[in-house]
Amino acid sequence: MSQAIVNGILTGGLYAAFGIGLSLIYGVTRVISAVHGAFIVIGAYLAQSAWMAFGLDPFLMVPVLLVIGFGLGYGVQRLFIDKVMRRRVVMTITLTFGLDLIAVTGILLVFGADLRTISVPYASVGFDVLGARIPLVRLGIFAVAVILALGLELILRRTQIGTTIRAVSQNRTAAELLGIDTGHAFGMAHGLAAAVACGAGALLALIQPLQPFMGLSVLLIAFAVVVLAGFGSIAPVLISGMILGLTENLAGLYIGTEYQRLAIFVAYLAVASILPAGLFGRRFYAH
């Protein structure tokens, strides 16, 4: 029981890192980016490759992935999403799913369809707290994920570019009139979101075997986090991630491990339909 709770909270930090980028993109551009899952998976595969080729620790790979992810996100926004951003959701989701399929094929062709895993030398290191074992890797993943999410929040709140992004998301026309390059601002927002996603991918690679098609289930988890959190700041996203992590792990403990994914979907649909504004009362959908 306490083990399941510990696992749930630690995984939840990672889920929050998945969700926070999607929340930022939606908040700023009103686009549900289906390619977000692919960014995470690309990060995971790159981390795994670096580990396999050079023995590079995935944690050390995170800064590199932040840069790569930023480039990918900025490029996708400026090249593709910019043109269709103001269209109906049917259009933007089709576009981003199209990009996702292209990315999945790319991953498949480059890395192959075999399962890939990372086993770091300190995988079995851990310590015991209140009868639950806390593996060092999972604690590290949790810490890095939370740092990534906090870093994103800091950039948005405390820097010039963060202010610009918030201005554009509040009123695009007014921002344009003030001379803000909105296209660049949207690109920066998507770039930051994708950077966090890509970095979080390295963390995912540490705990799950990788396969090219895992992007969709990762995307659904990220979206579930957004639905639970509503639109807002970092705290709801972190708490939502942990709620999902706990749901998953407690369902695994009490019902059976094959019910874990089912539990996440049930929790997601239940919250979406009973509390459409999210758990924290911030209404964020229905545009």
Added chain:
Amino acid sequence: MTTPPERSTRRPWPVLTPAVLIMLVVLVVVLIALPWVLSNFWLRVATSALVFAALALSLNVIMGLAGYPALGNIVFFGVGAYVSGLAAANLGLPAPVAILLGAVGAAIYALIASRAMLSLRGSYFLMATVALNFLTLELIVVLRGLTRGARGVTIPPLVTGDPSTVYDTFYFLFLGLVAVGAVVLIVLRRSRLGLGLLAIKGNEDAASMLGVPTFRYKAIAWALSAGLAGAVGATHAYWIGFIDPGSSFDLIMSLEVFLIALLGGPLLVIGPIIGAFTFEVAGVIAWASFTEAHLAVLGVLMVIVVTYLPGGLPELPTRIRGIVARRRGTHGRSARAA
């Protein structure tokens, strides 16, 4: 002289103009004649196109009329396949009964889900339908005592006999389902329900204030959409002879249906039929040379359609004229209109 009231009765989309009528008649004649003309290989391609056309028509009931982007609607295809497949394999029910059960089962499933999901809009509804699809997939896997889980179910044959009889039977079965979908859409859009759905698509809050029972209308539309998708799934299960969770609740297939509905553009009935055949034939030609990159071809198509052809295939002539005009350096009206 046009007075405002007359303006307001203007139909919201192209209805039976002579051009559309001629297209419809030609289409029907061609579709009925195809089995006598095509080789078995191309008949299979055409049958597959009909499957997608029927699914896109069913999607149009909820997306085209009510404006609800049910991306995960393939869930009802899967439910239909499983209800009828299990009814046939476990209970030994005859095929027509099993297929009917599949359709009814899918419609009931939609009604159950509608309570929770039809209050969501836009992206939220869209992602919720995707979640519903995977929730159902997981349920099928977990309830293996009833559903045989991930191992799948073998379906008894619908017809026996020489291959060409079997091919023809399924071609006409799916053609029948396409016809049902077309009739449902045509009847709906002339009915009070259909007009209510269009009002919901236009502005749901305004429609609700004007007295349209929005929830009931949406639920009925979704159930109809699901019933048709369920019937297609059930028939498809007999066609393939085997179902499993992965292929019955396949989001890629749902994306293909979505793309075909987009290709149809504002032509809700003829559009998906032409879109499905274009898609299938193009697919056979393109995927034969890019088997490895099958998904990327689909992805590129999706990106191109959204970016350059958001109005679907009906927009293609104007687009081409625009490009030709620009090539000639005449930046005239047609270029700008495109």
